[in-house]
Amino acid sequence: MHHTVFDTPVVNTLLRWGSIAFLKITGWKTEGALRPEASRCVLIAAPHTSNWDLPxxxxxxxxxxxxxxxxxxxxxxxxxxxxxxxxxxxxxxxxERSNNLVAASAEALQQADGPVQLIVPPEGTRSKVRTWKTGFYYIALTAQVPIQMAYMDYAQKRVGLGPLFYPSGDIERDMVQIKAFYAQFKGKNATQFDAAE
Structure with a gap:
């Protein structure tokens, strides 16, 4: 994995305090914490309905x-x-050429020197979709790492780290449980997200 702002000394600390201040001033609450067993994980980013989700x-x-x-x-x-x-x-x-994405992502997670949380939006796009893409699930299953269920709820202005989910290999059963957790949250463009679909 390449070098990022998250492991850049000084800049990381400044941006952390700036982020805490911004979220507090704008009324956002943060909930939960990353558990030690999720130092390497696939992190679901949902709902994903707006460009604002990235910042x-x-x-x-x-x-x-x-x-x-x-x-x-x-x-x-x-x-x-x-x-x-x-x-x-x-x-x-x-x-157009993402057919080996699951294998490459799983290998990168396994070979990472330190902590890595690979964020994957299950919708695959911020536009409305009928079905979730399953790449996040198979990356976690292949790499043998947990899925960290993270959420962003614009309706209640809260962002958090929910429970860890360990894929069993029975994707139909597991997706029912995962989607049930996300049904409570609203994206910025709420009509574009429906965990029940």
Missing amino acids: YTLMAGFVFGLHPYWMGKAQIFKPPFGPVMRWLGGIAVNR
Whole structure:
């Protein structure tokens, strides 16, 4: 995994305190904490319905002391923004050639030298979708790491780390449980997210 702002001395500390202050001033609450067994995990980012999700996610990452990496479409990594996006923890994904993404992501998690939380939005996009993509599930299953269920609830202005989920391999049963947890949360564009679908 490449070097990011989250492991950059001094800058990391300044941004952590800035994030704490911003969230508090704007009325956001942070809930939960990263458990030791989730130092390497797949972190679900849901609901994902707006471009605003990224800055709030990054601020939450500083507050919770995470070492997050997130996947984004390759277009946002083009010059001049590419180096900045990578420094913020971004990993470019070419959606036309992502057939080996699960294996590559799982291998990266297994071989990481230190803590890594790989953020994967199950919707795969901020637009309304009918079904969740299952890449996050198979990355965790293949890498044998837990799924950290994280949430951002714009209705109640809260962002948090919920329970850990260990995939059993029975994806149909497991997805019912995961979606049941997310049914309570509202994204910024609430009509674009429905965990029951």
